[in-house]
Amino acid sequence: MRELGIGLIGTGFMGRAHALAFRNVSAAFELPVNLRLAALADADPQRGAECARAWGFTTAHSDWQRLIDDPAVHLVAITTPNHLHFPMAMAALAAGKAVYCEKPLAVSLEQAEHMHRAAQAAGVVTRVGYNYQHNPIIERARQMIRGGELGQIISFDGEFCEDFMADPAAPWSWRCEPSHAGGALADLGSHLLAMARFLIGDVQAVCADSQTVHGQRPAAAGSSERKAIVIDDHTQALLRFANGARGTFSSSWLKHGYKNHLSFEISGTLGTLSFDQERLNELRLCRAGREGFERILAGPTLPGYAAFSPAPGHQLGYNELKTLEVHELLMAVAGQGQAGTDFAEALAVERLAAAIRVAAREERWVQVETVQAKGR
Amino acid sequence: MRELGIGLIGTGFMGRAHALAFRNVSAAFELPVNLRLAALADADPQRGAECARAWGFTTAHSDWQRLIDDPAVHLVAITTPNHLHFPMAMAALAAGKAVYCEKPLAVSLEQAEHMHRAAQAAGVVTRVGYNYQHNPIIERARQMIRGGELGQIISFDGEFCEDFMADPAAPWSWRCEPSHAGGALADLGSHLLAMARFLIGDVQAVCADSQTVHGQRPAAAGSSERKAIVIDDHTQALLRFANGARGTFSSSWLKHGYKNHLSFEISGTLGTLSFDQERLNELRLCRAGREGFERILAGPTLPGYAAFSPAPGHQLGYNELKTLEVHELLMAVAGQGQAGTDFAEALAVERLAAAIRVAAREERWVQVETVQAKGR
Amino acid sequence: MRELGIGLIGTGFMGRAHALAFRNVSAAFELPVNLRLAALADADPQRGAECARAWGFTTAHSDWQRLIDDPAVHLVAITTPNHLHFPMAMAALAAGKAVYCEKPLAVSLEQAEHMHRAAQAAGVVTRVGYNYQHNPIIERARQMIRGGELGQIISFDGEFCEDFMADPAAPWSWRCEPSHAGGALADLGSHLLAMARFLIGDVQAVCADSQTVHGQRPAAAGSSERKAIVIDDHTQALLRFANGARGTFSSSWLKHGYKNHLSFEISGTLGTLSFDQERLNELRLCRAGREGFERILAGPTLPGYAAFSPAPGHQLGYNELKTLEVHELLMAVAGQGQAGTDFAEALAVERLAAAIRVAAREERWVQVETVQAKGR
Amino acid sequence: MRELGIGLIGTGFMGRAHALAFRNVSAAFELPVNLRLAALADADPQRGAECARAWGFTTAHSDWQRLIDDPAVHLVAITTPNHLHFPMAMAALAAGKAVYCEKPLAVSLEQAEHMHRAAQAAGVVTRVGYNYQHNPIIERARQMIRGGELGQIISFDGEFCEDFMADPAAPWSWRCEPSHAGGALADLGSHLLAMARFLIGDVQAVCADSQTVHGQRPAAAGSSERKAIVIDDHTQALLRFANGARGTFSSSWLKHGYKNHLSFEISGTLGTLSFDQERLNELRLCRAGREGFERILAGPTLPGYAAFSPAPGHQLGYNELKTLEVHELLMAVAGQGQAGTDFAEALAVERLAAAIRVAAREERWVQVETVQAKGR
Structure with missing residues (x-):
């Protein structure tokens, strides 16, 4: 070996x-x-x-x-x-x-x-x-979508918000610098864009809006010196997927009460499915013909879960998602993997984020594929 | 008298x-x-x-x-x-x-x-x-917003979805006709637009996207005759409010599992507040400095609630919201009311919906005030 | 007529x-x-x-x-x-x-x-x-149970708690007097006992425990005079139903955060069903073979609901349960009713509550039918 | 070292x-x-x-x-x-x-x-x-209780239920044998009893009831041979703690929909706190004077959490609770630990479980300390 x-x-x-x-x-x-x-x-x-x-x-x-x-x-x-x-x-x-x-x-x-x-x-x-893509229950969601269990996908509504910058006294950091890929869109939103692509597929066009709510912050914790802030505290967008699905997107680091709220709801002609990273071991699903939403807990019928526990309801943690990511990586290195989130895919995520920036700045719909390097 | x-x-x-x-x-x-x-x-x-x-x-x-x-x-x-x-x-x-x-x-x-x-x-x-505006807990939300308890409003993210047209075999009805104000935006979404105006205020500009998922439906229940459908099954939009807040909007009558999901979440610099009409006697609130979201049940400290019950947690129903609406109407007729949802306000809601239609059709941001009658 | x-x-x-x-x-x-x-x-x-x-x-x-x-x-x-x-x-x-x-x-x-x-x-x-028995969704629960949809009933776990006496400064009132049927068991718990009988049937034997947490209270709001309190602030019991099901029961008016929390969960060999009066238009149900709990919203397929609204998710309020109770009463007066909660049934509820009091006082299992008038 | x-x-x-x-x-x-x-x-x-x-x-x-x-x-x-x-x-x-x-x-x-x-x-x-005691959020709950944040403890209502034996076709296993500490009380309930002791303290007396719902099961999966089952499928009890608090307890492995539902709610004169192991990174808390329950997510202010993640909302998994248990063990071995769940404490849990068995069999209240080895 x-x-x-x-x-x-x-x-x-x-x-x-x-x-x-x-x-x-x-x-x-x-x-x-x-x-x-x-x-x-x-x-x-x-x-x-x-x-x-x-x-x-x-x-x-x-x-x-x-x-x-x-x-x-x-x-x-x-x-x-x-x-x-x-x-x-x-x-x-x-x-x-x-x-x-x-x-x-x-x-x-x-x-x-x-x-x-x-x-x-x-x-x-x-x-x-x-x-976050390596969560076994996300893998299940993806298989449901790709396998047609939700029918034709109508919409993907996603939000990633946290509150770690909600306090206006939270100081400047590299996360506030465009040159370091700062801002709510880059820091949080890119996870959600990657998820949207992973689950639904290519996004063709976007329209967007961004705002900087706190235009200056202390230069350091407790400092009376202020630094001007230009990156986005909150960005929202409309998405058009290549397969015809539509989507809303929003990302904020100012939303009190949320700690890791990467969440989405997918509506299809055969069902609705929703997820919240703050309860990463659960899906909420309503299939056509059912009376309401069913809560589904991750369990060992999901291969990635079974690697860690033989019993449902015992729950994986964040670090185990990372272990699953490493496993996928090692399989790929050994030539046994499938297409994963490689540099090509990560570039596609960056291009999508850049298109959202252009759309917000120029106040118009933007075709994602037209956005090239100078777009930022 | x-x-x-x-x-x-x-x-x-x-x-x-x-x-x-x-x-x-x-x-x-x-x-x-x-x-x-x-x-x-x-x-x-x-x-x-x-x-x-x-x-x-x-x-x-x-x-x-x-x-x-x-x-x-x-x-x-x-x-x-x-x-x-x-x-x-x-x-x-x-x-x-x-x-x-x-x-x-x-x-x-x-x-x-x-x-x-x-x-x-x-x-x-x-x-x-x-x-839905006459819900006492909505009135409380409004007072919180207007009184500054949430600080500067950053975003209003709203969705009104139901599933009563989700079945492609659900037949054509007047709700499918543009000439009868049919479609998800007009039928459901207008309630949400009215709510957004009631809580946050004027919307200045919109960008939007609409889709008709089921392009034809049975002419009547069980009929093999098909009628072409042109109205929207699903509409989504970005909103810019006059006070600087931003918003996302979506409306669908194809979303399995929802029966009356007029819902929104409002993010302000001092708190986050959310509501779902399917649980009309509750708010979810996280104030700045608190650890997480608190569930607030309607009770008799809210005047409209006290009219029906002296005890919290007993819950009002849909018909009582209607009774509260009638009460507000009668107060107005007696000259004792405040500004309410009169024809001027309802026209503003219609103009906003029309702006969303124009924005979706023309794939561009639209200033709401510029939309005149021929806009539809 | x-x-x-x-x-x-x-x-x-x-x-x-x-x-x-x-x-x-x-x-x-x-x-x-x-x-x-x-x-x-x-x-x-x-x-x-x-x-x-x-x-x-x-x-x-x-x-x-x-x-x-x-x-x-x-x-x-x-x-x-x-x-x-x-x-x-x-x-x-x-x-x-x-x-x-x-x-x-x-x-x-x-x-x-x-x-x-x-x-x-x-x-x-x-x-x-x-x-509370006249809630259409409770009627549905009852039909499910009586019709065998949940299989053999294993357990009924019920709790009715509120917090209106949680503050030790809440003053004495007639609700604190045994001679006025005061106490958490009589005031709140009797609703839950009636519900247990309505859904599951006769209780044969009980074992129980009661406590008075606040042994004195102000004689009136703000008064410095104190009155001794002897009734129960909190009572809990084990129940044995005639059909073999077992149950836990608890009732408290000291539980912070609850306003009208008459709640129960019923476990049967074919499913689990739960309910909370604070969300009176919902059931939570997991049928055997399903992955998890499904939320069921009341709708017009329930006759009592249809009397007030043709649309699901619109919700009934407390006062409408009362209207449904009056309707059942009028049907009975007209000779068109079914067996309802008449004085015989209410006596059975009182006898059950009395048995719980005896069991708590004498620290032993008590056969409900043996409790006669002097039991209190 | x-x-x-x-x-x-x-x-x-x-x-x-x-x-x-x-x-x-x-x-x-x-x-x-x-x-x-x-x-x-x-x-x-x-x-x-x-x-x-x-x-x-x-x-x-x-x-x-x-x-x-x-x-x-x-x-x-x-x-x-x-x-x-x-x-x-x-x-x-x-x-x-x-x-x-x-x-x-x-x-x-x-x-x-x-x-x-x-x-x-x-x-x-x-x-x-x-x-389960090594969950950082449970440690926080314990500190709240021990530090008086909930005031005088009134009640502990706990339930541990799963559904892995709910299917009557689930075969016999060693978990069905008394000689192997089988049954819902021993297998699941003992975790809950340990938790009750960890959070509230000694239990003085118990009253209980047990039932075997499925009196026989296949000898092996798919086998037509049947084995008689005598252990409990479901046990419930009333608890009296040494500090005056009261409690209800139930344990079942027949409850459809639950996978790891070790849950409890603690009522104190200054607040109510609840927890569910199926969402192990959350507490629900209502302090006196607050309007309703607040959801608290585990985060790095909890030392055990910080060992794994610097960010709240990222969540620990079951295996990390085990790692925390091992850490506590290693600290104890190094002479730097505090009192932990040693054989003395585990014996106390066993004695409490034995008292519940005696109480159920003899249909009476049992003083826990009087239960000696022959009790089983």
Whole structure:
């Protein structure tokens, strides 16, 4: 069995989530590769060493290029801030290594297009961390939709809102910078756009509206210095899918009471289905002819769930979605995967987000395919 | 105390709802008028006579013009099919009588404009039956919004969907005819547009999309003859309110599982509030600083509720919303009311719906005020 | 058609609820009697006269015995405080008149037994106001149970809790007096016991526990004088039904957050069904073989609902349950009814409540049928 | 730092859950010990070897006694069928090793008492797998209760029901045998009893009722041979806590629609709090003075949650509760823990369950402390 050395860049929230996932995946699944936690990179050598020990990585590098060059590393996982995705992924592709990059793919459509072309040229497996798609109950929803159980799809109404920026005293951060892919649309909305594509398919045209509600924020927590804010606090859009379905979209980080409300409702001629990431183990479904909505709890009839528990109602957590994402990635690397969320797909998500930006700025319907790199 | 004779036209669902409301209102409230159920009109003399007896009306007419001319009638309530609203209301206004007309005001923007001008000229009280506004818990929501409890309003996301046309075998009816104000937008959506205006205020601009999913339907139940359908099964829109708030709107009568899902969520800088007409005695509210959404049940601290029950959690029903609407009407007739949903306001709702139609047809943002009668 | 004159005693909350119901019933139903609102009694002549006028009663009496003796009165409706139910009902029965008495039937088991015997001797129709049973969706639940749709009934778990006495500063009232049928068990719990009997059938044996949490309360609102409280704030019980089903029961008026939470869940070999009076237009049902609970909204397929609305999801309110109760009463008076909640049934409810009191006091299982009048 | 070698017996559902937890715990926490996955035992040598490799254990034994004797093993984790808990734990204690045993502690009260005495004599750390207590939001509930935020506790109403035995064709298994601690009370209910003790405290007295609904089941799936069933399908009880609170308890494995419905509601003089294991990341809370119930989502202000995610609403899964349990165990082994669910506490749970059995059989209230080993 092929040996696969993992090189992980970054030790923050997402770094640890990746580390947990790579550790768990071999206990949860029979793997098609011989997985090695080869190397970890963090600019701070001490932190790198500590995390490597705690998480079971063989080596720690303080220079990420050294990790990429490390011959024990066959797959590079990138969990650094958004603006570093581009140089790291390009270097890894240049080194002919598989790349697993956190979302968003890049901080501009131009970067994303470059990365996609480089990935095509390199011919390696790439994946981008749209982990919510790996929820087994989402996979079931997708199969229902693709298999016709909901009939012709009429509409997809989606919303992703949280409240972590609702307080006007919440300070400026890189999430407020366009150059770092900040804003509610990029930070939250892109997850929902990826989900819409995953479940329904291509979006052809969009019309949109954005607003910045809090035009300035403290430069830092508690600071009296104010920084001007130009990114969107709230964006909404109408969507036209290639298959004829229509959709509404909204994304906000100002909505009190929501913590992770990636939610949608899909209406088809044979049923209605809804989901809320805040209750990630549930679907709500009403089939034609039934009296009302039925609550469906995830259980071991879903393969991804069965990998973790033989009993329904026991519930998976966020980190297990990440483990399922890693499993899909490893299957792909072993040549046993299916089409996944690779750089091509992540570029399509970025292009859709860019089209929404253009539509909002120019106050008109925009054909998604016409949006090119300079669109941002 | 002034005597007020009620003349009711129509004995269908809405006719009976009006009759129940006029009967209940004097038991629930101290009225500023001496209410008389003077006359009922139905084209079928036998049905008219039976309903008049059962519902307590003094006289029955088979010709509605006779009811309008009846000197015992001071207020004309119109519950007939939509295309009859115009001639009946115009006749009542010409006779100088107050008019209480079911929604929609008319079947064209042109008619609605005429009716509004006639009402202004007549100088009488007019009301249109957007009864969902008369829910005491909606009144509370409005006071919260108007009083600043939610802070600056960021968004209004509303949906009105039902499933009564979801079955493609559901036959053609007048609701499928543009000439009778058919379609999901006019039939359902107008309630939601009226609610959006009631709670948030004027809408300045809209962008929209409509679709007809079932392009033909049986000419009658079980018939093999098919009629082509051109009205919308589903319409969605983006809204820009005059106060800067943004909104999404959707309306569908094809959505399995919903029976009366007029729902909305309002996001403000100080809180989030949501409502669903299928649970009309509840609000869901998260104030800034609270951990999550709180469920609020209607109770007797709300004046309209106290008129019916001294105990919270006992719940009002649809017919009591109608009774509250009638009470507001009677207060207005007695000169003790506030601004209500009169013909001017109903015209504004029609203009907004017309703007959505134009925006969908012409695939562009439309300024609502620019839409004139020929817009339809 | 027989003329039926109604005499209503009491003008409080329940008096008005009765008045509204008697007014509504003829608009909602074709009645088998010619209903007349003959007389109203209130000890305060002015209030009696005002209410009679507002509610449409022909006459007002300040002496309730005069109302009972009034030859225009054929049915006596009793809505006075609990301790007056006995003398009023006994007088009405002595006069050979039908009696519609609010719950509880009486303030002691001894009284209740006397009233039952007097009703049997008089041979008139009697009804007691357990109005929650007249909810159309409860009638559907009952038919499901009786028709075997849930299979063999395994358990009935019921709870009726509110929070109106949760504040220790809530003052003493007659509801705190055993001699007035006070306490959480009598005031709230008896509704739930009546519901358990209505849906499942006779209870054979009970075991129970009661507690008084707030042993004294202000003598009046804001008073510094304290009165000792001996009735139960909270009572819980185990139930054994004659058909083999088991049950848990609890009743509290100290439970923060609940306003009218008469709720139950019934488990059968073919399904689980649950209900909450705070959402009175809904059932939650999971049939064997289904994935999860389905929400069922009341609609016009339920006859009692159709009397008020032709559209599902529009919802009935509390007062309409009362109207349905009055309709059932009038059908019974006309000889067209079925077995209803008459004095015999209300006595059975009282006996069951008394058995729970004995079981709690004596800390043992009690056979319900062995509890006789001195049991309290 | 002390080295701690883990020996895990069993490779079924619970074996894997333990393995995942031991693997995850060092990535999620800074540990006070140097954790080694020393040995795995499974009677089937091939399965043992495979699982050891996949899960990262150094050695595999086919004889569990060898694992206990292995000097590299300092802590023995027991995940075998219930009837093996006793011999394995006794052997591990005899060897002076810490023991982490799955629930129930034993299959008889006599065994449990022996195990408790042996643990006391050995002076080692013991833990029993009542993992639901390790939910961070449950820890918060406990702190609220213990800290007085809910005031004086009035009631604890708990239910644990599932539907995995609801189908009468579900075959006999060891879960149907009293000698293997089968039945709804032992299998499910004991989790709820442990939770009641964890949150509220000692139970002094109980009254109870049990029923076997399906008196026989197929001997195996699809078999026409029938085996008689004597254990309980459904048990309910009244509880009296030492602190004066009262409670209802029920447990069923026949309740259609439920998958893991360990749920409870706690009423206190200052608030009501409820929880459902099927939505393990949520509490529902109504504080005195608030209008209604608030939904609280788990987030990183809860230490156990923060170990896995820095963002609220992302949700923990069942396996992470197990990891938290293992963390608490490791802290205890390192002498840094607090009182946990050791053999003494697990014995108290068993005694409480035994008291419920006695109360049901003898149809009387039973003082829990009087129940000794022969009680079963």
